[in-house]
Amino acid sequence: MQHAEQKKNDRLRGLQGKCRTGCGSLSASKGFNFGISASIGISLYPDHGADLDQLMDRADAAMCDVKARTDGAYNIFKDNA
Numbered sequence: 001m002q003h004a005e006q007k008k009n010d011r012l013r014g015l016q017g018k019c020r021t022g023c024g025s026l027s028a029s030k031g032f033n034f035g036i037s038a039s040i041g042i043s044l045y046p047d048h049g050a051d052l053d054q055l056m057d058r059a060d061a062a063m064c065d066v067k068a069r070t071d072g073a074y075n076i077f078k079d080n081a
Contacts (some may be wrong), residue, residue, distance in 0.1 A: 008044075009076075012042060012074075012076065016040050016042070016074040019038055019040060037071050037072030038072060039063055039066050039067045039070075039071060039072065039073060039074070039075075040063060040066070040073075040074035040075070041058075041059040041060055041061065041062030041063025041064070041065075041066065041074070041075055041077065042059060042062055042074060042075065042076045042077065043055045043056075043058035043059040043062060043076075043077040044076075044077075048077045048079070058077040059077065061077060062075040062076060062077040062078075063075065
């Protein structure tokens with residue numbers, strides 16, 4: 001089971017990397033340079049919720065958590081209850 005969890009985490013890291021790379025590629029326009037970063041919250045069905053509302057709430061909580069700690073990173077929802 002640990003192998004499956006590692007494989008899932010590797011896929012998530014790859015996905016968030018693609019998102020962040022896409023944001024970073026938009027860095028110059030008409031002579032102006034600017035930086036873009038993304039803070040990404042991730043929740044997974046059915047691990048973190050049974051419906052879209054739960055998944056969105058938990059992804060939002062994960063995003064808020066990572067934004068409070070740093071900028072331009074990702075976080076997977078963790079149930080601390």
